[in-house]
Amino acid sequence: MATPRAAKTQRRTRIQEEKEEQILEAALDVFSVNGFRGSTIDQIAEVAGMSKPNLLYYFRTKEAIHRALIDRVLFTWLEPLRAFDADGNPESEIRSYIRRKLEMARDFPRESRLFANEMLQGAPHVEDELKGPLKELVDEKAEVIRAWAKAGKIAGCDPYHLIFSIWSTTQHYADFDVQVRAVLGQEHAGAGRFEDAARFLEQLFIDGLKVKPVPGAS
Amino acid sequence: MATPRAAKTQRRTRIQEEKEEQILEAALDVFSVNGFRGSTIDQIAEVAGMSKPNLLYYFRTKEAIHRALIDRVLFTWLEPLRAFDADGNPESEIRSYIRRKLEMARDFPRESRLFANEMLQGAPHVEDELKGPLKELVDEKAEVIRAWAKAGKIAGCDPYHLIFSIWSTTQHYADFDVQVRAVLGQEHAGAGRFEDAARFLEQLFIDGLKVKPVPGAS
DNA sequence: CGATAATTTGACCGATTGGTAAACATTACA
DNA sequence: TGTAATGTTTACCAATCGGTCAAATTATCG
Numbered sequence: 180m181a182t183p184r185a186a187k188t189q190r191r192t193r194i195q196e197e198k199e200e201q202i203l204e205a206a207l208d209v210f211s212v213n214g215f216r217g218s219t220i221d222q223i224a225e226v227a228g229m230s231k232p233n234l235l236y237y238f239r240t241k242e243a244i245h246r247a248l249i250d251r252v253l254f255t256w257l258e259p260l261r262a263f264d265a266d267g268n269p270e271s272e273i274r275s276y277i278r279r280k281l282e283m284a285r286d287f288p289r290e291s292r293l294f295a296n297e298m299l300q301g302a303p304h305v306e307d308e309l310k311g312p313l314k315e316l317v318d319e320k321a322e323v324i325r326a327w328a329k330a331g332k333i334a335g336c337d338p339y340h341l342i343f344s345i346w347s348t349t350q351h352y353a354d355f356d357v358q359v360r361a362v363l364g365q366e367h368a369g370a371g372r373f374e375d376a377a378r379f380l381e382q383l384f385i386d387g388l389k390v391k392p393v394p395g396a397s
Numbered sequence: 398m399a400t401p402r403a404a405k406t407q408r409r410t411r412i413q414e415e416k417e418e419q420i421l422e423a424a425l426d427v428f429s430v431n432g433f434r435g436s437t438i439d440q441i442a443e444v445a446g447m448s449k450p451n452l453l454y455y456f457r458t459k460e461a462i463h464r465a466l467i468d469r470v471l472f473t474w475l476e477p478l479r480a481f482d483a484d485g486n487p488e489s490e491i492r493s494y495i496r497r498k499l500e501m502a503r504d505f506p507r508e509s510r511l512f513a514n515e516m517l518q519g520a521p522h523v524e525d526e527l528k529g530p531l532k533e534l535v536d537e538k539a540e541v542i543r544a545w546a547k548a549g550k551i552a553g554c555d556p557y558h559l560i561f562s563i564w565s566t567t568q569h570y571a572d573f574d575v576q577v578r579a580v581l582g583q584e585h586a587g588a589g590r591f592e593d594a595a596r597f598l599e600q601l602f603i604d605g606l607k608v609k610p611v612p613g614a615s
Numbered sequence: 616c617g618a619t620a621a622t623t624t625g626a627c628c629g630a631t632t633g634g635t636a637a638a639c640a641t642t643a644c645a
Numbered sequence: 646t647g648t649a650a651t652g653t654t655t656a657c658c659a660a661t662c663g664g665t666c667a668a669a670t671t672a673t674c675g
Contacts, residue, residue, distance in 0.1 A: 194642080194652070212518055216435030220633060233653055235634065292517050295572070299510050299517075300430055302575040309579035317580050334604065339581060340597035347569035348562045354513070355565070357520040361527035362535045363557060379558035386552065387605025410621070412672080438663060451623055453664065622671065631662060641652065 199237050201227045203251065206244045211292040214300060215245055242304075249297070249305055252290045259283065260316060260342075265323040269332045270385055273345075277380050280349035285373045291353035317342060333388045341388075348380055417455050419445045421469065424462045429510040432518060433463055460522075467515070467523055470508045477501065478534060478560075483541040487550045488603055491563075495598050498567035503591050509571035535560060551606045559606075566598055 205227035209218045220241055224234040238244040259279040264272055284291055297305055317339065324338035352359060352373065360368040367375070423445035427436045438459055442452040456462040477497040482490055502509055515523055535557065542556035570577060570591065578586040585593070 192642090192651070198652090213434050214432050214514075214517075216431045217433070217518075219631080221631080230654065231633090232635080232655085236652070239634090241633065295513070295517055296432075298573045298576050299432075299513055300435075302579070306575065306579065309576055313576075314580050314582065334600070336600060337593055337597045339585070340594050341601075343569055343573075343577060343580075343594075344566045344598065344601060347565040347573070351561055351565035355516045355561075357524070358516050358527055358531075359561060361520070361524065362532050362561075364528075364532060367557070375555055376558050376561075379555045380562065382552070382554060383559075383562065383601065383605040385605075386607070386609065387601040387603075389604070391604065410672090412622070416622090437661080439661080448624060449663090450625080450665080454622070457664090459663065617675095618673100619675105620671105620673075622669100624667105624669075626666090626668105628665075629663100632660075633658105634660105635658075636656090637654100638656100639652100639654070641650100643648100643650080645647095645649105 195237070198229070198233075199247075201229070202234055202237055202244065203248050206248050207252075207289050207293060210245060210248065211289040211296065214296040215241075215304070216300070220244075245304060248293070249308075252293060253305070253308060255287075256283070256290060256294065257313070257316060260320060263320050263323070265326070269327045269388075273333075273384055273388070274381050277345055277349060277384060278377060280345060281352065281373060281377050281380070284349050284351075284353035288353035288356060291350050295350070295354045331390055334390050336388065345380075345384065352376055413455070416447070416451075417465075419447070420452055420455055420462065421466050424466050425470075425507050425511060428463060428466060429507040429514065432514040433459075433522070434518070438462075463522060466511070467526075470511060471523070471526060473505075474501070474508060474512065475531070475534060478538060481538050481541070483544070487545045487606075491551075491602055491606070492599050495563055495567060495602060496595060498563060499570065499591060499595050499598070502567050502569075502571035506571035506574060509568050513568070513572045549608055552608050554606065563602065570594055 202223065205223050206218075208226050209222045212218075213222075218241075220231055220234065223244065224231045227234060234244075238247065259276055262279070263276055297303075302309055321338035321342065324333075324336075324341060327333050328335045328338075359372065363372060420441065423441050424436075426444050427440045430436075431440075436459075438449055438452065441462065442449045445452060456465065477494055480497070481494055515521075520527055539556035539560065542551070542554075542559060545551045546553045546556075577590065581590060
């Protein structure tokens, strides 16, 4: 995909690495805001600081840039969920999962928006990844959560919807950043809003998943 | 904006109402998936079943269609939050707010995606509405929630982040529908997923906001 | 009916789109 | 250093973009 057309040697040049990096960085800027259809090669080329034909020397088509970008970002994006540990303490695992996801929303908002755009459009470029690797990973972690519930370590709940709700609440601070800023106003829209969000979400999920005292129990 | 150019009479024709309705319906289809930049007048015209010049007879520009659509949808979209009642019982108010928002995600997913697209792009067309009417409404309801907390009716928490988390968790089922379906798989991706989501979210928010027994209290 | 206003259409415009061809410039390496 | 491979640019292409125009068609109403 990312191989220059004229390449006759298999090794990647220093220039190739640098330029491809520049392009993907610029593409992330553009795609994450405008989505695939709304983005143009010219935009990306301008942000990357090179001419359009030069960019097209490294990635043959607009789709190729997008695919390379998605591939690169997808792995990193799922890291926090992969780190979710079955042997750990449920409360601290959930707590740190929320924290990690929130940190990613803060530090990698473009990546979050890239996926959000893709989802809104019906995931035309990543449907296979969703039904394959993603589903498998979620299935695995859902089983962990279900086991915790069965063991009485957390309240019984649907593990899939629990995961969805952690995804949505944390990613919201990246994807809907403008709205959050607008509603919070000048005063609370600073960097501190992520700390406030973390505090609230941890409280919500930890207390919301505490095992409830059964009335009939001694 | 939505006035035909040739109009010399002020009254709206039956045909005008019908066609403008068709156009906005089609525009909702197209804009909600592709965003503003990614959508074309030709697409909208085709979905609306009319020629492009004919469409442009009713709405002069692409922006005019988009603005009319946003205006129309915005009011309806905030209805559930407006219905949030200070005099009601906190638990049932929160419960029914979640339910209403979830119903909207189920029944009006395109409207949800329209806004999501707009937010991802930095709200270039609705920033004023966010900082004005929306912020005021949220401020008002946040005060209600704060009063409930102060009165000991619910646990103390940041009301703004509570509202954000209800928005994000419910809208997730509209905006990330493909992902939800892919992860849940064939078995659980049916209509029942909204019931499951409702059950989970009510449990999460109700239990998560219960006043915690203070250890030192008798 | 007739006439006037409202609606619809096909042909068209300049700008932008994704992408190409080939000449030119630079780099790496024997 | 020479030369083959790699990298860059200018000029260009057909298709599509948002939008206009004038002519043709249809609806409205006295």
